[in-house]
Amino acid sequence: MKAVVIREFGDPEGLEVVDLPVPVPEPGQVRIATEAIGVGGVDAVIRRGTMAGLGFRKGHLLGSEVAGRVTAVGEGVDASWAGRRVWAFTGLSGGYAEQAVAAVEDVLPLPEGLTSADAVTLGGSGVVAHFALERARFAPGESVLVRGAAGSIGIAAVQLAARGGAGAVAVTTSSAERGARLRELGATHGVDRSGEGCGADTPAGFDVVIDVVGGSLLPLFLDKLNPNGRFVALGVVAGPPPTDFGVRLMDAFRRSVSFATLSTDTVPGPDKQAVRASQFTEAARGDLRTVVHEVLPLDQAASAHRAMDAGEVFGRVVLVP
Ligand SMILES: NC(=O)c1ccc[n+]([C@@H]2O[C@H](COP(=O)([O-])OP(=O)(O)OC[C@H]3O[C@@H](n4cnc5c(N)ncnc54)[C@H](OP(=O)(O)O)[C@@H]3O)[C@@H](O)[C@H]2O)c1
Numbered sequence: 001m002k003a004v005v006i007r008e009f010g011d012p013e014g015l016e017v018v019d020l021p022v023p024v025p026e027p028g029q030v031r032i033a034t035e036a037i038g039v040g041g042v043d044a045v046i047r048r049g050t051m052a053g054l055g056f057r058k059g060h061l062l063g064s065e066v067a068g069r070v071t072a073v074g075e076g077v078d079a080s081w082a083g084r085r086v087w088a089f090t091g092l093s094g095g096y097a098e099q100a101v102a103a104v105e106d107v108l109p110l111p112e113g114l115t116s117a118d119a120v121t122l123g124g125s126g127v128v129a130h131f132a133l134e135r136a137r138f139a140p141g142e143s144v145l146v147r148g149a150a151g152s153i154g155i156a157a158v159q160l161a162a163r164g165g166a167g168a169v170a171v172t173t174s175s176a177e178r179g180a181r182l183r184e185l186g187a188t189h190g191v192d193r194s195g196e197g198c199g200a201d202t203p204a205g206f207d208v209v210i211d212v213v214g215g216s217l218l219p220l221f222l223d224k225l226n227p228n229g230r231f232v233a234l235g236v237v238a239g240p241p242p243t244d245f246g247v248r249l250m251d252a253f254r255r256s257v258s259f260a261t262l263s264t265d266t267v268p269g270p271d272k273q274a275v276r277a278s279q280f281t282e283a284a285r286g287d288l289r290t291v292v293h294e295v296l297p298l299d300q301a302a303s304a305h306r307a308m309d310a311g312e313v314f315g316r317v318v319l320v321p
Contacts, residue, residue, distance in 0.1 A: 002321065003097035004301040005240060014037035015296075018289030019060070020121045023094070023101045025074035030081050031101050032088055035068040035233070036295075037319040038095070038120030038313035039304045041151055041212065041237050046092065047305060050239065062301070063095020065124045066118035070107075077104050079082035086111045087119040096301055098321040107271050110274055121152055121290040121316040122257060123194075126235060126279040127272050128264050129156035132210050133164065135262045136230040142207035146174045147193075147221055148237055149182050152316040155291050156279075157210050162186025168203050172213070182222035195220055205229065213238045226255040233261045291315025 001022050008014035029071035043062045045051055067087045071209040073079060086100035086109055086121060110119055120191045132153075138144065144161040146154045161169045163186065170189040171182045179190025187200040194217055205226035211218065215238025222231055222245070249259050293315040296304050304317040 003061055004063075004298060005096075006047055006058060006062060006142060009047065009052065009056075010254045011046070012302040012309060014109065015047065015062075015288065015302045015305060017301075018047075020097065022099050024217065025072050025101050027075040028077060028103055029074040029101045030077055030086075030088070030107055031072040031302035032066055032068045032086060032097075032107075033071045034098060034100055035096075036055065036065045036066065036116035037063055037298065037321070038124065039301070039308065039317040039319060040064055040067040040124065041153075041235060041308070042092070044139045044308045045187070050236065061096060062095050063090060063097070063100070065089055065091060065120045066095045066100045066102075066244040067110060068100075068124070069118040070157070071099065073104075074080070077296050081107070087276075089124065091099040096319065097255055098298070104167050105273075108273055108280070111280050111284045114280055117292050117295060117318045118283055118290040119280065120282050120318055121292055122156065122278060122279055122288065125316075126156040126288070127267075128153045128262075129160050130212070130275050130279070131264055131267050132157060132173055132234055132262050133160055133208070135260055136208040136210065136232045138164060138166070139210050141167045141201045141220055143170070143205075143226070144208045145170045145172070145206040145221070145224060146187075146210045148212035148235070149173060150178050150314050151212060151237070152291070153212050153234060154210075155182070155185060156288075158182055158185050158187050159288060162188075163209075168206075168233075170202060170206065179185065181229060181314060182210070184216045187210060193217070195224060198260045210234065214241050215239050216242050217243070219245050221251060221260065222248055222257065225252065225255065229255070229256070230258045230260065233259070290291045293317050295320055297321075
C-alpha cells in the first residue's frame, strides 16, 4: 500500500511516499481502508523534530486520524465491525496510508450525513476543544480568548464557547480575513498574534484563555487573564514557551490566575468517545461546523505540510488515498 513516512526530520521535503505491506490487525484492532486522512498540527510538530525527545525516528509513518471502511478485524473484535464506515484514532502514527489499523476502542461509527473529510476534521480536535473548556471550568457569561483559533481545535473551541453562552469570544489570528471567518463561527472579537489591534469594545482581560500556540509570546497572554482567570495550554505550534515563563506566572500571583495543560491522552477513552459521538451527530445535522481547508491526494502530503508551514491553512487539510 502507498504510505507517507518521514525520511528526514525538518522541512516537508523530508516526507517520502513509500510502498509498505498492508498492516494486519492485531488482537483488539480493526483495519480501515482510508477515505480521508486528517493532517494535524501535531503531524507538523513531529515532522519538524520538535517532539524528537519523545523517541520519533526516521521512517516514522505520520498521521493520527482517518475515516473510511473497516476491511478486517483482529482477534477478539466483533465481526460486525467489518464493512462499517468509521472514524479512527491511530495514535501518533499510521494514518498517512491507504490502510490503517486502530484499537477498536478508538474507532467510532460515522452517522449518516457526515463525510469522511468532515469526520477527520472534527474527530480529534472537537474533543480537545470540549475538554479544554471543561478543564478551564468555563461557565456561561465568561469571556474567552482562543489563541491559534484558525486551526481545527480553535475553530471547534470558538463554536463551543459561543454556544456555551460566553460573554465574549476573542480570537488571535494573523489576518482580519481570518478574524471575519471566525466571527461567522461565533467569535465576537479579533486580535492579532500578539493580542493587539483590538477594537474599543474588546475585553482587556479574559476569564479563560485556550492556547494551542505556546511559544515566546505565551507570557503576554498569561497577563491577559482576569483575576481568577484560567489558562489552558494545549499545544506548541510556535514552539515551547520562554524558560522564564514560570516567573511571569508567579508575577500574576495576586490575581490568583491558574495555568493548566491538557492532553486528551489523560481523558478516559469512553468519555472522549461519548463527546465525539455527540459532536458527530451535531455536525451531521449542521449544528457544529467543520472547516476543510483543502483536500489533496495522499502523495501530496508534503504540499499539505508546506501549506501548514506557510500559515496558509484555515481549518484542516485532508488527504485522500
Ligand atoms: N492537547 C491535546 O490533547 C492535543 C491534541 C491534538 C493536538 N494538540 C496540539 O495542538 C496543536 C495543533 O492544533 P491545531 O491543528 O488546531 O493548530 P494549527 O492548525 O497547527 O495552528 C493553529 C493556528 O495557530 C496560528 N499559528 C501558527 N503558527 C503560529 C505562530 N508561530 N505564532 C502564533 N500563531 C501561530 C495559526 O493561525 P494564524 O496564522 O491565524 O495566527 C494557525 O492556523 C499542536 O501543537 C498539537 O500538538 C494537542
